[in-house]
Amino acid sequence: MNTKIFIAGLCTAAIAFTSCKDSFLEVPCPNGEPLEEYYTTQEHINEAVTAAYAPLHWPDWDGTAYNALNIDAEIMGDDFWVGGSSNTDNEHWHRLFNFTADGNQTLATLWTDFYSGIKRCNDVIKYCEYGEQAGVDKNDLKSYEMQARLLRVYYYSILWHYYGNVPFYLTNLQAPYTAPQMKADEIYAKLAPELEEIIASNILPMKWDSSNYGRVSNAMAMMLYAEIVMYQNDETRYSKALGYMNEIINSKKYALNPDYANLWEESGEWCNESIWEITYNDDNAQRDWGDAAKNVGGTVLPTLISPNTWPGGDGWDTGMDGWGFLPVRLETYDHFDAKDVRRDATCWDVRGVNYTERYQDTHIWLKKYRPYTETCKDCPGSKNLNYNNNLRIYRYAETLLNAAELIARGAGQGDAKSLLTQVRTRAGLGAIDATIDNIIEERHLEFIGEGKRYFDLVRSGKAATTLVPDAYGYRTNTWTPSKKHIPLAQSELDADPTLVQNEY
Amino acid sequence: MIMEMPIPSYVGESRPYGNVGDMRNSGWEFELGYKFNVGDARFDIKGNASYLHNELRNLGNDTGFLNYGINQFSGGGTRAENGQPFPFFYGYKTDGIFQNMDEVRAYTKDGKMIMPDATPGDIRFVDINGDGQITTEDRTNIGNPTPKWSFGLNLNAEWKGFDLGLFLQGVADVDIFDATYRQDIASGNYPTWVLSRWTGEGTSNKVPILKQGDSKNWVVSDLYVNDASFCRLKNIQIGYTIPKSITKKIHFDRIRIYAMAENLFTFTKYHGFDPEIGANANVSDSQKPYTIGVDYGTYPQARTFTFGFNLSL
Numbered sequence: 106m107n108t109k110i111f112i113a114g115l116c117t118a119a120i121a122f123t124s125c126k127d128s129f130l131e132v133p134c135p136n137g138e139p140l141e142e143y144y145t146t147q148e149h150i151n152e153a154v155t156a157a158y159a160p161l162h163w164p165d166w167d168g169t170a171y172n173a174l175n176i177d178a179e180i181m182g183d184d185f186w187v188g189g190s191s192n193t194d195n196e197h198w199h200r201l202f203n204f205t206a207d208g209n210q211t212l213a214t215l216w217t218d219f220y221s222g223i224k225r226c227n228d229v230i231k232y233c234e235y236g237e238q239a240g241v242d243k244n245d246l247k248s249y250e251m252q253a254r255l256l257r258v259y260y261y262s263i264l265w266h267y268y269g270n271v272p273f274y275l276t277n278l279q280a281p282y283t284a285p286q287m288k289a290d291e292i293y294a295k296l297a298p299e300l301e302e303i304i305a306s307n308i309l310p311m312k313w314d315s316s317n318y319g320r321v322s323n324a325m326a327m328m329l330y331a332e333i334v335m336y337q338n339d340e341t342r343y344s345k346a347l348g349y350m351n352e353i354i355n356s357k358k359y360a361l362n363p364d365y366a367n368l369w370e371e372s373g374e375w376c377n378e379s380i381w382e383i384t385y386n387d388d389n390a391q392r393d394w395g396d397a398a399k400n401v402g403g404t405v406l407p408t409l410i411s412p413n414t415w416p417g418g419d420g421w422d423t424g425m426d427g428w429g430f431l432p433v434r435l436e437t438y439d440h441f442d443a444k445d446v447r448r449d450a451t452c453w454d455v456r457g458v459n460y461t462e463r464y465q466d467t468h469i470w471l472k473k474y475r476p477y478t479e480t481c482k483d484c485p486g487s488k489n490l491n492y493n494n495n496l497r498i499y500r501y502a503e504t505l506l507n508a509a510e511l512i513a514r515g516a517g518q519g520d521a522k523s524l525l526t527q528v529r530t531r532a533g534l535g536a537i538d539a540t541i542d543n544i545i546e547e548r549h550l551e552f553i554g555e556g557k558r559y560f561d562l563v564r565s566g567k568a569a570t571t572l573v574p575d576a577y578g579y580r581t582n583t584w585t586p587s588k589k590h591i592p593l594a595q596s597e598l599d600a601d602p603t604l605v606q607n608e609y
Numbered sequence: 610m611i612m613e614m615p616i617p618s619y620v621g622e623s624r625p626y627g628n629v630g631d632m633r634n635s636g637w638e639f640e641l642g643y644k645f646n647v648g649d650a651r652f653d654i655k656g657n658a659s660y661l662h663n664e665l666r667n668l669g670n671d672t673g674f675l676n677y678g679i680n681q682f683s684g685g686g687t688r689a690e691n692g693q694p695f696p697f698f699y700g701y702k703t704d705g706i707f708q709n710m711d712e713v714r715a716y717t718k719d720g721k722m723i724m725p726d727a728t729p730g731d732i733r734f735v736d737i738n739g740d741g742q743i744t745t746e747d748r749t750n751i752g753n754p755t756p757k758w759s760f761g762l763n764l765n766a767e768w769k770g771f772d773l774g775l776f777l778q779g780v781a782d783v784d785i786f787d788a789t790y791r792q793d794i795a796s797g798n799y800p801t802w803v804l805s806r807w808t809g810e811g812t813s814n815k816v817p818i819l820k821q822g823d824s825k826n827w828v829v830s831d832l833y834v835n836d837a838s839f840c841r842l843k844n845i846q847i848g849y850t851i852p853k854s855i856t857k858k859i860h861f862d863r864i865r866i867y868a869m870a871e872n873l874f875t876f877t878k879y880h881g882f883d884p885e886i887g888a889n890a891n892v893s894d895s896q897k898p899y900t901i902g903v904d905y906g907t908y909p910q911a912r913t914f915t916f917g918f919n920l921s922l
Contacts, residue, residue, distance in 0.1 A: 190794060190796055191794070191795035191821050191822065192822040193792065193795065193821065193822050194794055196683075196824060199822070200824075208745075209683035210683065210824070216619065220619040220620070222621070223621055224620065225621070227621075271619070272617075277620075277621070282616035282617065282620045284619065284620075396893075595745070596618070596678065597618060597619060599672075600618070601617040601619075602672050604617075
């Protein structure tokens, strides 16, 4: 410190004894171009938009923890066990499964990942201002800004689903780098009108052309809207949500894939049924351990949820890596009607195959995201971290079931039964009445392993009676309403002491 | 003090660097040398020792403290805090093992059990703040990875063409956190000290019972903190220079043969590979300060033997 002061003193002396022009004080920025000058072309702003999308693909493996979005939700539901090598392997999942999470065992890095996304979305919106001053095409900028706003709502909605009461900001933070923590209801009150505004602007297309698959669309915004409105049980917005579902249906841009099993194959990615997926690709995939987790590439999800020491066969070679998380409960398999084509597309039944069992192993695995040698073969590096599977977030089947349920809940006119029947017919089943219970049950069967069941149980009031101790002694606690919001990470509470921990 | 600014991760950006605080290092250094001859033998001894008091004066954030985790451990880690050395180990203090239920029931404050959920074989954690329960508020300074004392000793001797060089080095009053036991993976490797675990009344008063899915006992506590003082024979060299009367005949000015060993002996109570670990080399520079003295199974320094000769024409 003393040395610095001494040098500073010398410099002051030097300046005092020599005359100088003002230009002497203008030095080039040592860190490169300032942001205001860099983000002045369409190409550069598009880079920032891509960066804003990037955190979507981090949760399955972000270099610190595994928080695959569908696993995070399914482990709190009633269709799967947690698995792994023991009940301390990825302990945060086991603790959330049994409703005993705390500040040290929670989805700590999902929070970090998606706040990075929020920050990057805020950046894009800021950069669009720079672009506007520099004369970048206005339509491009409008699209970028709207994508960022919509993506930001998605990031917040995930944090809101899990943590409820979270810090909220729409412009990036300056020193002292803290934001007010809002109550879950306040967050919802921010997100729903924002979505209404985004949809009403009609800037984003109902469906992107195939070279832009992965970008958020107006249909995606509508699905997100229905999801949060129904999770909040906000009856005042039901009719608006139903209107949006009808818009998607009437647009004729989406349709059920006649083959349910094909939905989960590589050829089924971005099929007509798909409204939004988080894309993963094994071609030249670069994700790896440590910091490289955030590189472009595939997903570790199939490795996480597949049997350990697989002997080879069934499209997956011997020696491939499987970690044994998320075994499907036997009861889930048996829950399907034998005629239901979804059973064999959902469950990879390997009862009878010998391999080293892991914790809670049932020999039934989630087929929707099961690994194949074929689907990671183009990765030149760590194949087990780079499977090709896109994570399906919103499907047209959910549009139909959302509409049916909203009608059943009195949101407006419509033929709920025919909507429900479309989904059941594709599954090989006959028509039933479109009661709320029947629709929730249909969602259960339709979306197993897609991370929807737990939230359906919570919002429909069935969680406290469904998520109860099991016959195997795995789950020993019963869900209570305080479990709706999981604990914030202790490290965040330490960094910002104004944060209030959730009563879990 | 330039370091990462301790901002919450919900800011959405990696932590920026800033001139965030002040640290004071004060202490004493001693050095003593002596040269003497005994007959034909010449000796040169030099010893040094330094005492360091390290104190974080101002971390630069509102709270005056910041916690950093230790990978695969919960309940604490390393910590920076005003008025304390930087960094220090922050976790629970232990006070032996509950040998039976009577001891669990006897561990009370104002007539109420402090650890009502404990069972025999569990650790008796110290209720530091005296509120009658064990909470995160009971975490405290359980060790300091910065040595208070560092010392070295140099000895050179010569006698009738033989020469000896010796360099001893060591530190004292320093702690290491043994993070090599990964309790979250049941099938992981276990260090041998786990063998001395509690297996019944009177078997251990230090290492708790070993059972799957136990997140109560295996948290950051002084159980993992070890004395990392050591004294190491860093270098020893013995040489012999052949008398000039002989070397002249084969037209060499000087011929010396020697044998050298590095890291020949280390005297330490620490059970790990190597007590001299510093910071984890595998993390980014910004993370390094928080891994000082945390032993993730650092690859030990090699013991090297060298034999050689010097020729001068």
